[in-house]
Amino acid sequence: MALSRSHRREEVNFWPGFVDALSTMLIGIVFLLSVFVLGQFFLSQEISGRDTVLDRLNRQISELSDLLALERSSGKEAKDSLALLQSSLASEQAERARVQGLLDGAARTNAPTQLAETQKALDAEKQLSAKAQATVELVNQQIVAMRRQLAALEEAIGAAEAKDKESQARISELGSRLNVALAQRVQELARYRSDFFGRLRQVLGTRPDIRVVGDRFVFQSEVFFDAGQAVLKPEGRGELDKLGAIIADLAREMPPDLPWILRVDGHTDNRPIRSQQFPSNWSLSTARAVAVVEYLVSKGIPADRIAATGFGEFQPLDVANNDDAWRRNRRIEFKITER
Secondary structure, three states, X not given: OHHHHHHHXXXXXXXXXXXXXXXXXXXXXXXXXXXXXXXXXXXXXXXHHHHHXXXXXXXXXXXXXXXXXXXXXXXXXXXXXHHHHXXXXXXXXXXXXXXXXXXXXXXXXXXXXXXXXXXXXXXXXXHHHHHHHHHHHHHHHHHHHHHHHHHHHHHHHHHHHHHHHHHHHHHHHHHHHHHHHHHHHHHHHHHHHHHHXXXXXXXXXXXXXXXXXXXXXXXXXXXXXXXXXXXXXXXXXXXXXXXXXXXXXXXXXXXXXXOEEEEEEEEOOOOOOOXXXXXXXXXXXXXXXXXXXXXXXXXXXXXXXXXXXXXXXXXXXXXXXXXXXXXXXXXXXXXXXXX
């Protein structure tokens, strides 16, 4: 009996008021970090969709730019061809003038043969001049068409760049709105979690087999189950009735769109179990968590707001191998968190 009182005094002294305040602060920080990570995940999903649109726009802009460069190169070649044709036309016109001068001279000296040859050369020059004029006109038409295409391409590139800027601005706005919404949800869930902890402390009082560890309420497995079993004891059902009443009241108060869930985690010590019913500590811890969850659901907790998880011996609170460590590690944990 003396040893039991000593152990009880140590449990009471282990959780003074300032440690409780520190635990509450750590709960808020850990929860805020988890929500922030979730928010970043949703934001990355949203941004990923926008990135796909931006990639498509960038590819279109690149294709339009390549086409614009090609059209500009074609326009330069057309201008060079026009200059060459104009030069040829000027040469032909000079040759025509020379031939016309010869023709006039032949007419004055009455040289019929020379006149006929000169007339023939003049007719050939006229044909060449007509072809050159037609070619120049065709090239001019092509240059006008290419200029229209260049203007349309530049307009399309401008529209694509404007749309890209608009998409970037929208992504930034969505990110800001998501951060604000997440911050509001964090504050709401933190308030309800604090309310849950406060009510649970009032109902359960100070007991050595119930502790607060971080953001979780921790019950020793012996509160609910006999050794190696996953069937709730009558006194364990009584404790769950208290817990279930608090959670049911809290569930009615929380907004329907607040993504909260009560997670029930089963843990065992590291001594192996190999019974026919439970071939491993994993199966035992999971069966105990499921038994608690099913009982709470039968008492009115919404089934979509509660989950059971078995950790076996792989998340110990105390890594020592003695009776005290084994007793601490055999536990059922309750944690309100986000889905």
